Amino acid sequence: MRPKSVSLFSALACLVVVPAAAHAAPFDPEAATQAYLATLKGAARAQSDAYFEGGYWLLLWGTLAAVFADFILLRTGLSARFRNWAERVTKRRFVQSMLYGVPYVIISSTILVPWTIYTGYVREKQYGLLTQGFGDWAGEQAILLVLNIIAFSLIIALVMNGIRRSPKRWWLWGTGMAALTMVFFIMIAPVFINPLFNTYTELAPGPVRDRIVGMAQSRGIPANHIYVFDQSKQHKRISANVAGIGPTIRISLNDNLLKRTTLSETAAVMGHEMGHYVLNHSLRLAIGFGLVFGFCFWIASLVVPGIVARWGAGWGIRGIDDVAAWPVYSIVITILILAMTPVKNTLIRSQESEADAFGLDVAREPDGFAQAAMQLSEYRKIEPGPVEEFLFYDHPSGRTRVRMSMEWKARHLADPRPK
Numbered sequence: 001m002r003p004k005s006v007s008l009f010s011a012l013a014c015l016v017v018v019p020a021a022a023h024a025a026p027f028d029p030e031a032a033t034q035a036y037l038a039t040l041k042g043a044a045r046a047q048s049d050a051y052f053e054g055g056y057w058l059l060l061w062g063t064l065a066a067v068f069a070d071f072i073l074l075r076t077g078l079s080a081r082f083r084n085w086a087e088r089v090t091k092r093r094f095v096q097s098m099l100y101g102v103p104y105v106i107i108s109s110t111i112l113v114p115w116t117i118y119t120g121y122v123r124e125k126q127y128g129l130l131t132q133g134f135g136d137w138a139g140e141q142a143i144l145l146v147l148n149i150i151a152f153s154l155i156i157a158l159v160m161n162g163i164r165r166s167p168k169r170w171w172l173w174g175t176g177m178a179a180l181t182m183v184f185f186i187m188i189a190p191v192f193i194n195p196l197f198n199t200y201t202e203l204a205p206g207p208v209r210d211r212i213v214g215m216a217q218s219r220g221i222p223a224n225h226i227y228v229f230d231q232s233k234q235h236k237r238i239s240a241n242v243a244g245i246g247p248t249i250r251i252s253l254n255d256n257l258l259k260r261t262t263l264s265e266t267a268a269v270m271g272h273e274m275g276h277y278v279l280n281h282s283l284r285l286a287i288g289f290g291l292v293f294g295f296c297f298w299i300a301s302l303v304v305p306g307i308v309a310r311w312g313a314g315w316g317i318r319g320i321d322d323v324a325a326w327p328v329y330s331i332v333i334t335i336l337i338l339a340m341t342p343v344k345n346t347l348i349r350s351q352e353s354e355a356d357a358f359g360l361d362v363a364r365e366p367d368g369f370a371q372a373a374m375q376l377s378e379y380r381k382i383e384p385g386p387v388e389e390f391l392f393y394d395h396p397s398g399r400t401r402v403r404m405s406m407e408w409k410a411r412h413l414a415d416p417r418p419k
């Protein structure tokens with residue numbers, strides 16, 4: 001009897017204890033991460049991997065295409081002819097360099113039209129990532145062309161001016177100019193550039209706005225204006241951003257985020273964007289990129305004189321301070337920028353990771369952030385190897401983000417939920 005009653009008791013205890021034990025089992029961040037990752041599988045995962053991995057090759061081919069366009073301008077003597085034309089228009093060398101930028105951008109962009117259409121339109125359509133028709137897409141490319149003409153005219157004139165003043169130390173001057181030019185464009189972007197492509201409206205009152213304002217106020221972020229922009233006319237990706245510097249800084253979210261995510265996900269994403277704002281990422285990035293450009297300019301200052309001495313005369317170039325030599329600088333800098341891809345990506349990715357951590361603390365929505373990370377994996381390979389992530393990712397991968405969220409959740413299981 002006794003053994004039987006013990007076993008009966010044990011069986012009963014098991015019935016009671018087993019569910020209780022399962023309930024009290026420690027939350028395992030890795031198991032929770034795997035559960036999320038398993039929701040992206042089959043054809044959808046293969047497509048996202050293929051799209052993103054194809055992008056690695058596009059980096060290389062894109063660089064080769066740009067180098068090819070510059071080389072054509074040199075080899076055909078077009079670069080020298082652009083300079084001659086600018087010299088006929090004005091005697092002022094700074095303005096000559098600016099004028100040179102106009103045909104330079106137009107003709108090199110024209111050479112690259114097939115490449116731009118393939119990467120920007122055809123390929124995006126193939127993967128179902130673009131909602132725009134060709135006419136609308138091409139119209140935006142025309143606006144971008146005008147912006148490029150303005151930006152490049154300014155950049156070429158500033159760099160060539162530096163080279164004329166100090167043929168050996170111009171790269172130092174160029175570094176400062178590059179950082180300042182970037183700050184300038186980041187600052188004017190929310191007011192003068194972004195509205196050329198999308199309509200920005202105030203986020204309507206309601207639970208989403210209340211939640212965002214509450215989060216912003218908890219961190220002392222001004223939240224008088226929160227903007228929504230109509231990005232669904234271009235594509236269906238969820239996105240939000242912090243744009244501007246100083247007086248123009250603002251947080252915006254796209255309409256896809258509002259339509260395609262729950263309040264938890266929206267709050268998690270907006271917490272991330274607030275991290276960019278509070279941690280001054282726009283300014284820090286401009287300085288970091290200024291240094292990257294400085295390094296590229298320094299190497300160019302060492303390499304270009306040799307190339308111009310060897311082949312310059314044949315291309316109609318008079319010397320290293322002749323604006324007709326710009327495509328030579330451009331070729332060297334374009335190749336260097338490709339080589340600097342991991343540095344550039346790591347600069348951005350480390351900021352993104354900081355913003356992820358900030359966002360989890362402010363929104364307290366680990367599952368919301370994990371779900372948003374899963375959605376972003378529509379176009380970003382979700383589980384790269386560590387070297388792959390270091391080289392090619394300018395944002396943490398879906399796996400890294402889900403794992404960070406689940407670790408945050410494990411540390412805060414006992415906390416009360418946000419109001």
Ligand SMILES: [Zn+2]
Pocket residue numbers: 272273276352355
């Ligand atoms: Zn971000």
